[in-house]
Amino acid sequence: MRMLKRFFLIPIVVLVVSCGGPELPEEVALEYEALPKTLDFNQHVKPILSDKCYLCHGPDAGNIKGGLQLHSAEAAYSELSENPGNLAIVPGKLEKSEMFHRIITTDPNLIMPSPDSHLSLTNKEKAMLVKWIEDGAEYKDHWAFIKPEKHKVPKIKNEDLVANPIDNFVLAQLEPLDLKLSEKADKETLLRRASIDLTGLQPTLEQIEEFVNDESPNAFEKQVDRMLASEKYGEQRTLDWMDLARYADTHGYSVDRYRDTSPWRDWVIKSFNENMPYDQFIL
Known part of the structure; x- marks a missing residue:
């Protein structure tokens, strides 16, 4: 007291x-x-x-x-x-x-x-x-339970660096610090980064060639759509979730007996690939 x-x-x-x-x-x-x-x-x-x-x-x-x-x-x-x-x-x-x-x-x-x-x-x-x-x-x-709000796109000095409105938000943080964007990556590097991030896999030679030779304005968007539609996308996202949940297919801890929990893993993969809403996913 x-x-x-x-x-x-x-x-x-x-x-x-x-x-x-x-x-x-x-x-x-x-x-x-x-x-x-x-x-x-x-x-x-x-x-x-x-x-x-x-x-x-x-x-x-x-x-x-x-x-x-x-x-x-x-x-x-x-x-x-x-x-x-x-x-x-x-x-x-x-x-x-x-x-x-x-x-x-x-x-x-x-x-x-x-x-x-x-x-x-x-x-x-x-x-x-x-x-x-x-x-x-x-x-x-x-x-996750706060409704997203549309924010006003900030005005910046270097408009020539803007490819889409997201760049405005990035540059709005960089310019006061006198920092600049890195040079844009070449198409092969860009595809490699996106592929590893979204699927956990390197792009194939055929996929690289297709992207490099695609001169259309939405060439990168098409590649991202392809990766998001791949089953590998759900597996990559699930990998992070499994690590967070300390998941194990069988013996999670030394005191555990055998247990097959792979159906839950498969359900998580399916949930990500079907873009299940978060409020449903956590149930």
């Missing part, structure tokens, strides 16, 4: 308050300045919370420290059950967010993640969490 009381009585004097709010430690401030103008919860914030915070403050109701859970907005914004009146995150208000003070302090008895967890936040991760809270601490559903 003594530790919990200290958690919620962190002296604000450890931070120098400027007119714009609490001043960050120099190392964190430098990382803060280098952050993107807009952070995305799924891309920038959730990986930090998942890796460094969910062990003690995640969705596992049987392993919650301090009555704090950070896996959802409802839980993160609400009063802590063990300390009514105190809030870990107050969107847009750093000074009132205990989480902010806990990740910035250098006191080993107060800092989070706690030293005994053997986890720690980098200066960049601290900066991201600070900016996230400052910007409103927005939570988002898993990316």
